[in-house]
Amino acid sequence: MHMERRKFLSKTGKILGLSSTLSALLLQGCDMFPWSEDTDPLKGDGTDTGLDITNDIKDLKEAMFYKSLNENRVKCQVCFRECVIKPSERGFCRNRENKEGKLYNIVYGRPSAVQIDPVEKEPQHHFMPGSYIFCVGTAGCNYRCKYCHNYQLSQQSIDDLRYEKLLPEDLVEQALEQNVAAISFTYNEPTSLYEYMYDTAKLAQEHEIGVMFHSNGSMSTEPLKKLLKYVDSTTIDLKGFEDNFYQDISQAELSPVLDTLKTIVDAGVWLEIVNLMVTDLNDDPEVVKDMCTWIKEELGEDIPLHFTRFTPSYKMTDTSPTPVERLEKAREIAIDCGLRFVTIGNVPGHQYNSTYCPECHQSLIKRDHFSVHEINLEDGKCENCGLDIPGVWSI
Known part of the structure; x- marks a missing residue:
């Protein structure tokens, strides 16, 4: 079952449209699933959306890495398994389907x-x-x-x-x-x-x-x-x-x-x-x-x-x-x-949970589980001893 993009964005608008309160919402673990927190994504919420999944070729994305074989079979080459897939069948991951001798990604643009x-x-x-x-x-x-x-x-x-x-x-x-x-x-x-x-x-x-x-x-x-x-x-x-x-x-x-x-x-x-x-x-x-x-x-x-x-x-x-x-x-x-x-x-x-400087052993990033309480880095260096700390500190 899928939800139309417009309906999804309108449902998540309480988060997406309120940038001034976003940080507070996120700290409470607020999510962007288009269903309630007590709803299992496998079961649905009992509402008939009237929208069934369709795997028509026009709605799918052709795979980038595969090889055509005889009898309309294909060999997927995106991972180590290299599944050989017969027409109308899918690979081990369930996401790559052979349609008429071509391999398609059937979850493209369909996040759950x-x-x-x-x-x-x-x-x-x-x-x-x-x-x-x-x-x-x-x-x-x-x-x-x-x-x-x-x-x-x-x-x-x-x-x-x-x-x-x-x-x-x-x-x-x-x-x-x-x-x-x-x-x-x-x-x-x-x-x-x-x-x-x-x-x-x-x-x-x-x-x-x-x-x-x-x-x-x-x-x-x-x-x-x-x-x-x-x-x-x-x-x-x-x-x-x-x-x-x-x-x-x-x-x-x-x-x-x-x-x-x-x-x-x-x-x-x-x-x-x-x-x-x-x-x-x-x-x-x-x-x-x-x-x-x-x-x-x-x-x-x-x-x-x-x-x-x-x-x-x-x-x-x-x-x-x-x-x-x-x-x-x-x-x-x-x-x-x-x-x-x-x-x-x-x-x-x-x-x-925290990261420590390997040179002076002072706390570099103080954490409690997923929360950061203190960052003692200056331009990617330990503030205490000046050691270069590898990482991605800016984009």
């Missing part, structure tokens, strides 16, 4: 989640701290993570979700009106909506709006390099450092993620890495040490690393939350391996 968030929620700790970002997500994902916290979006097809009709120019228009630091593609895997993200990123750059995305890191190298020309910052999930963990938990592979991380660094685009530490599954100290050593040697000591706490979700509700002591131990290992900026997430109020 639109919200303004603090950049710290991405998480990004070295990108304009304390600013807000315009977050966009659709249906679908090329992973099957058992613990996904956004499974209502990522593990569904667009056919099963409510969505808005918002084209790239609409996203840019709203980002400009809200004076946000960036547009972020997040919530579900942005690789699966590639063309929507790419077109938005190009347009956003023309208007000097930042662009970022939060990804599982499985995009193929060619589309990634093409996209990175228009991207200011990335957050990549390095879910673990063992192939069997990736296969068992996500039905995925580790090596494409490592390739993605190196490609981003080589392109000179800002990168932050998230490791969601799952109790007894990816928290072995020796594996953590191997991961941190690889990051230091292959990517560099200045890549921020976020160790975040697992909480039960989706198909792993019987797994205990990560003991905080294991997160603290992981941070200690990372520092010992030579990484300079390591934080702990999903533990509100923890000392290492």
